Amino acid sequence: MPTLHGVNLSPFVRKVRVALAEKSVDYDAVPQLPFGPRDEYRKISPLGKIPCWQDGDFNLSDSSCIIAYLERTHPEPALYPSDPKEYGRALWYEEYCDTKLVDTLTAVFFQRFVQPRFFKQEPDEELVRKTLSESLPPILDYLEGEIGDRDVLVGTHFSVADIAAASPFVNFAHGGEKVDAQRWPRVAAYVERIHSRPSYKAIIEEEMAGA
Numbered sequence: 001m002p003t004l005h006g007v008n009l010s011p012f013v014r015k016v017r018v019a020l021a022e023k024s025v026d027y028d029a030v031p032q033l034p035f036g037p038r039d040e041y042r043k044i045s046p047l048g049k050i051p052c053w054q055d056g057d058f059n060l061s062d063s064s065c066i067i068a069y070l071e072r073t074h075p076e077p078a079l080y081p082s083d084p085k086e087y088g089r090a091l092w093y094e095e096y097c098d099t100k101l102v103d104t105l106t107a108v109f110f111q112r113f114v115q116p117r118f119f120k121q122e123p124d125e126e127l128v129r130k131t132l133s134e135s136l137p138p139i140l141d142y143l144e145g146e147i148g149d150r151d152v153l154v155g156t157h158f159s160v161a162d163i164a165a166a167s168p169f170v171n172f173a174h175g176g177e178k179v180d181a182q183r184w185p186r187v188a189a190y191v192e193r194i195h196s197r198p199s200y201k202a203i204i205e206e207e208m209a210g211a
Helices: 011-022 063-073 084-118 125-147 160-174 185-195 198-210
Strands: 003-006 028-031 052-055 058-061
Touching: 003 011, 011 063, 011 084, 011 160, 011 198, 058 063, 063 084, 063 160, 084 125, 084 160, 125 185, 160 185, 160 198, 185 198
Parallel strands: 003 028
Antiparallel strands: 003 052, 052 058
């Protein structure tokens, strides 16, 4: 059976787990922290990052690469739009959310969740304040406009764009925060809607129970 290496609290591991759940793919999970990976792990994940997908002698790192691979090996249900323009937009949202959104939301998660639990250090609340008041608002303003009146980010069907966009908001919740529904009602409703999907809901409940 294929193996997914990583930890559930990673927004990138979560991305792959949601994709696997959507496609009903069975797999084994092997814990692997992103800090100080051993040389043995680097043999299958050269950058030492998580997640890593291992199927026999086939190894593949990076959540975006893994989901794209799964789309070819398990094409139903499709997680990428068939229309070329929508396909391009889905890739853009995935990239934007994997970088700008993840970096910002996980800054709060790192300070309030990772620092005290893994490094026995107090969170830098001034950094959290600046993130919430300065770095995050422009990102949420952008997403508020992009979501508009649609249920999903691209087209009319759930896609990799939604998987990527919703994942870091779970880390945000682990950090004790949520989207201000009065200021960003569309983003707040969108996150709640995507997190309510069976594929996401089960994973979030598992994480919250173990947090």
